[in-house]
Amino acid sequence: MAINLKQMSAEQDLLAPGHRACAGCPETIIVRQVLHAIEDPVVVATPTGCLEIVSSPYPYTSWRVPWIHSAFENAASTIAGVETMYRSLVKQGKMEDRGIKFIAFAGDGATYDIGLQFLSGALERGHKFLYVCLNNEAYMNTGIQRSSATPLGTWTTTSPVGAVMPGKKENRKDITAIIAAHNIPYVAQAAPHAWRDLMTKAQKAVAADGPSFINVLAPCPRGWRFPPEESIAISRLAVETCVWSLYEVIDGEWRLSHRPSSKKPIADWLKSQGRFQHLLRPGNEHLVDTLQQAVDREWAKLLERCKVAAS
Amino acid sequence: MELKGWKEIPIGGLILDAGNSEEYETGSWRSSRPIIDMDRCSHCMICWVFCPDSAVLVEDGKVIGIDLAHCKGCGICAQECSRRAISMVEESLAEAEV
Amino acid sequence: MTLKIERVKGDPVALDGDRAVAEAMRQMNPDVVAAYPITPQTEIVQRFSEFVANGDVDTEFVPVESEHAAMSVCIGASAAGGRTQTATAGAGLAFMWEVLWVASGTRLPIVMHVVNRSLSAPLNILCDHSDSMGARDAGWIQLYGENVQEAYDNAIQTVRIAEHPDVMLPTLHALDGFIVGHNVERLELLPDEAVREFIGTYKPEHSLLDVDHPVTYGPNDYHDYFFEHKRQQAAAMEKALEIVPVIGEEYGELSGRYYGLMEEYKLDDAHFATVALGSTAGTTKVVVDELRDQGIKAGLLKLRCFRPFPAAAVAAALGNKKAIAVLDRSVSFGAQGNPLFLEVCTALLTHGFAPKVVNYVFGLGGRDTRPAQIHQVYRDLMDIESRGLVGPTLRYLGVRE
Numbered sequence: 058m059a060i061n062l063k064q065m066s067a068e069q070d071l072l073a074p075g076h077r078a079c080a081g082c083p084e085t086i087i088v089r090q091v092l093h094a095i096e097d098p099v100v101v102a103t104p105t106g107c108l109e110i111v112s113s114p115y116p117y118t119s120w121r122v123p124w125i126h127s128a129f130e131n132a133a134s135t136i137a138g139v140e141t142m143y144r145s146l147v148k149q150g151k152m153e154d155r156g157i158k159f160i161a162f163a164g165d166g167a168t169y170d171i172g173l174q175f176l177s178g179a180l181e182r183g184h185k186f187l188y189v190c191l192n193n194e195a196y197m198n199t200g201i202q203r204s205s206a207t208p209l210g211t212w213t214t215t216s217p218v219g220a221v222m223p224g225k226k227e228n229r230k231d232i233t234a235i236i237a238a239h240n241i242p243y244v245a246q247a248a249p250h251a252w253r254d255l256m257t258k259a260q261k262a263v264a265a266d267g268p269s270f271i272n273v274l275a276p277c278p279r280g281w282r283f284p285p286e287e288s289i290a291i292s293r294l295a296v297e298t299c300v301w302s303l304y305e306v307i308d309g310e311w312r313l314s315h316r317p318s319s320k321k322p323i324a325d326w327l328k329s330q331g332r333f334q335h336l337l338r339p340g341n342e343h344l345v346d347t348l349q350q351a352v353d354r355e356w357a358k359l360l361e362r363c364k365v366a367a368s
Numbered sequence: 369m370e371l372k373g374w375k376e377i378p379i380g381g382l383i384l385d386a387g388n389s390e391e392y393e394t395g396s397w398r399s400s401r402p403i404i405d406m407d408r409c410s411h412c413m414i415c416w417v418f419c420p421d422s423a424v425l426v427e428d429g430k431v432i433g434i435d436l437a438h439c440k441g442c443g444i445c446a447q448e449c450s451r452r453a454i455s456m457v458e459e460s461l462a463e464a465e466v
Numbered sequence: 467m468t469l470k471i472e473r474v475k476g477d478p479v480a481l482d483g484d485r486a487v488a489e490a491m492r493q494m495n496p497d498v499v500a501a502y503p504i505t506p507q508t509e510i511v512q513r514f515s516e517f518v519a520n521g522d523v524d525t526e527f528v529p530v531e532s533e534h535a536a537m538s539v540c541i542g543a544s545a546a547g548g549r550t551q552t553a554t555a556g557a558g559l560a561f562m563w564e565v566l567w568v569a570s571g572t573r574l575p576i577v578m579h580v581v582n583r584s585l586s587a588p589l590n591i592l593c594d595h596s597d598s599m600g601a602r603d604a605g606w607i608q609l610y611g612e613n614v615q616e617a618y619d620n621a622i623q624t625v626r627i628a629e630h631p632d633v634m635l636p637t638l639h640a641l642d643g644f645i646v647g648h649n650v651e652r653l654e655l656l657p658d659e660a661v662r663e664f665i666g667t668y669k670p671e672h673s674l675l676d677v678d679h680p681v682t683y684g685p686n687d688y689h690d691y692f693f694e695h696k697r698q699q700a701a702a703m704e705k706a707l708e709i710v711p712v713i714g715e716e717y718g719e720l721s722g723r724y725y726g727l728m729e730e731y732k733l734d735d736a737h738f739a740t741v742a743l744g745s746t747a748g749t750t751k752v753v754v755d756e757l758r759d760q761g762i763k764a765g766l767l768k769l770r771c772f773r774p775f776p777a778a779a780v781a782a783a784l785g786n787k788k789a790i791a792v793l794d795r796s797v798s799f800g801a802q803g804n805p806l807f808l809e810v811c812t813a814l815l816t817h818g819f820a821p822k823v824v825n826y827v828f829g830l831g832g833r834d835t836r837p838a839q840i841h842q843v844y845r846d847l848m849d850i851e852s853r854g855l856v857g858p859t860l861r862y863l864g865v866r867e
Contacts, residue, residue: 062413063429070422074438075389078420080397081442085420098677102542113383113685116369121387123674125545126684127568131538137528138500138542138550139674145497145526146548146675155677175538178531252417286443286456289418374694379634379702380573381695382672383682 058096060256065093069121076119077111081285083275083292084108084191086249088162091189092122094256095263097158100124100139104132104172106164107198108191130171132161133179133188140184158263159186165206166196169232180239180268187262187269190232193277201280205230208300209351210344211332213280218335223344228351236270237306243269244306245314250292254303254314261305274301282331291329298326299356304363313363320356323349390438394421398441400456402434408453415445415454471719476654483617483646484509486653487553487579490621492517493661496577497548500528500539504558505591506643507581511553533558537565537576544574545683547673549625552576555643556583559597563604569636570605570699572684575628575668578606578638579621581647582744582795584831592832593643595743596796598772599805605699607637607706608773610743614651617641619723620770622656625665626713632705642745644832656721664720703774710771727776729768730783732758736765737788738847741780741810743769746793746828746835753840764844775809781817784810789847790823793863797827803860822856828863839864 071092078085084107092099100123103109109126112119127135140159146152168176168190176188195213196202203213209228212218216225237244243265247255255273262269276291278284283291295301298321303314324345327333336344360367369391378384402415411431416424423439425432446454457465481489488510491499501511518527530536536552544550554562559580569576580598584590598608607627611617620639628637641647656664672681687695711726718724729747732754733739740750747768757764767783769776784790792811794804803811807825814821826843829835843863850856 062417063411066413066416066426066429072422073387073390074422074435075392075394076421077392077394080420080440081444082420086418086444089420089422090417100546100674100677110686112389113682115381115685115687115691116377116383117389117392118383118385118682118685119387119389120682121680123677123680124682125542125674126686127538127541127572128565131535131565134530134535134538135542138498138539138544139546140542141498141500141526141528141539142543142546142548142550143675145524145543146546148526149497149524151497151548152675155675157675157677174531175535178535181531182528249418284443286447288420288442289444289448371690372694374697374701377691377694377698378672379695379698380683381571381685381687381691383685384672384679386680386682 058260060094060253068093071121072112073119073121075117077114078107079279079285081278081288082107083249083277083288086288087189087191087255087273087275090249090252090255091160091259094259095158097156097263099158099160102126102132102136102139102161104163104167105129106167108162108164110198129167131175132163132167133172133176136161136186137179137182137184140186161186161188163188163190164197165190165192165194166204169205169230177239180236180241183267185267187259187271190270190272191275192272193275193280195280197277197280206232210336210348212335223335223341233272240309241269242267242308245271246302246304247271248274248292248296248301248303250289251296251303251315258305280332283329294321294326294329297321298323299352300326302356302359304359311362313359313365316365323352393437394440395437398439398459400441400443400458401436401439401462402443402445402454403457403462404431404434405453408451410451412450414448414450418444418448420444471716473722474657474660474720476656476721478652478654480650480652481614482509482648482650483614483641484581484648485513486614486618487621487641488513488517489655490618491551492523493656493658494549494622494625494665495523496525496551498526498528498540498543498550499552500530500536500543501552502530502533502536502554502558504533504555506583506647507553507555507558509647510579510581533561534565537562537569540576541565541569541572541574544576545572545674547670547675549668550576551578553579553581555581556585556591556597559601560585563601566601566604566606571695573634573702574636575634576636577624577628578636580638580640581643582640583643590831593645594795594830594832595640598638598640599796602773602805605635605703606773607635609639609771610769611639611641611646612745612747612768614646614649615653615723617646618653618655619717619721619725622661622664623713623717623725627706627709629668630709633702633709635699635702635706640744645745660720664717707774707776725770727771727779729770731766731768733765733767733783735763737763737851738844739765739767739784739787740791740793740840740843741767741769741784741806742793743772743806744795746795749835749837750840753837753844757844762844762848769806775813777813778817780810781813781819785814785817785819785821787821788851790821791826791843791847792823793826793828795829797830822850824850824856824859824861826861826863833864835864
């Protein structure tokens, strides 16, 4: 289906308004974009987290599609169960094949940490579902605690900036590479400012003959400490500084989706959000250097994987 | 919504009325609202694709207004508008205008 | 409602409990089975996998990566409107603990075959009831079987109980690990067609796959609605107390083997009674017979349905006994008695009875419990009665001091 905003805007949003997401929350932007991009009927699973909480406070639901939440760690298993039942019922002729697509929208907490086993198992078994990670780089719903997606040096409530420690001590996990190592047909990274790229990736993902995964950056005004109107601008800045990269891994082949025309320095990224404020204090220049080196290293590695020249 | 007794609600916590959150007016959260200058608007749909609350109203491919019952006033539309056609106006002022 | 069910002739075979359960699963042909192997349940999944590999079932089998995933997959599959089953034991059941509550709170008629095994630590793969007892508050219906025949019969009945529109609760039936699970016994199998007809077709009311009528499963409740949702579950459990014997009666018409909430073995005029779950009830029957031969009025209450607990029926059966021994194959550390004992005592008290009751913990971690030890229990009961003194309420049968 061609990605045409005017056409899409004529269709009803499958996530209804009236949900309790914070003003400026990118998670609901991402969900809207993905669901508009996919033509087929869908069933969605969401683990415990911001999206689930804001979209289903009993007796209200924002979901205009069949939707299930069961627990925090098991969105992948839950949607795998739905997908398996679908295959079983269609195979036995107990229901018609409606071309239903199965999607999980899960936070980084549910994906990188508590749910990694469940996701890995579901991917290994080859269930046909799309798993979208809404990566706001911390356990936001419980009040901004660190996850293994939280970048080095970031302030969170469980990696606070104190007298002896400057924020998170560990580098973030490269979950997308871990998922790619499961050798599933489609893996990607995306960001909500690049809506056409995200929508195209969602379409490619659900068309894949097997499990698919898209890691989407979700800049959180509350947790990252920036004004709500900047969610999309911050997403753009993440890509411009190469802190977040847009790429695909299609049947094992790494493909860069976007290369910033001029790579902005990490200081621009750090200045834009309160969670990094401590790093800009005099005396912390070495930390900024460490972070710049980490970004450069990861970026260089990605270029190599994508077989793109470094300069 | 009036609180119902245990015999009156579906079992298992099921919600059968898809999308009924629409009844909940998050517009009351706002401290400022977007005002669209329709003369500048090119109907590019960028505000629509970036609105977290489905609050940009579109009809026949044209932006016709904002769903004030649900708009939380985040300001993303104003920030991202390619034509700078949207400005955020404080609620008290905007209400006075209406 | 008068049932017109034709009695069918069963097929006598020799199978161990695990294989009998797998056979029942084959006949029930669930739409999805998601399970993880754990001793002593492994034979169930292995045997069932063979059925899948040979195309003997239509089931989609999901070889999950853990028991928590097994129950999570079952939740998704059941919400998607089809028949879903799993099996586990011991630590496997413990690993599912969180999602057992999710399954029952979401009112999904998932069926689980539990091959009773102890909980670590220390690690022990042998039989006791600490796994299913540990989950007794999870909102699952719990049935216990004495032998291989009962394991097979219970397996088939759980589907009807779970799916009953007034119940809609996940249901487990338990069989003793190794003692029943791995023990070959003679049993009668129903013909495939009889099982198919008995379980009928499942008609879910709200399926996730009904894309034309989207439903939301698993919302978040606040203080304003959670209590009401839980009250609904309690009501369903109460209803199950009526439904279990109804299904058991129907099964009896079909097979010649009738099931209810419990079995009273020479209990009516008994002075001394034992209450037990599982295979030890079988051992106790032998002892009861021997004692009766000696002129001693011994009896047994074999409980089948532990959740919901049939308080009125148990109280009526035991109220007038001179001394009662409740055998628990699990421990509730720090409690004044163990799960079955606490239920029995409460049932008696709340129905106006106060006979002398004592609690024996026995058989933990596969400790063999033999007729001689059960004889000791009855001697203790007779002693209690003759001296008019209960003595210690909580006793340990068969532990080396």
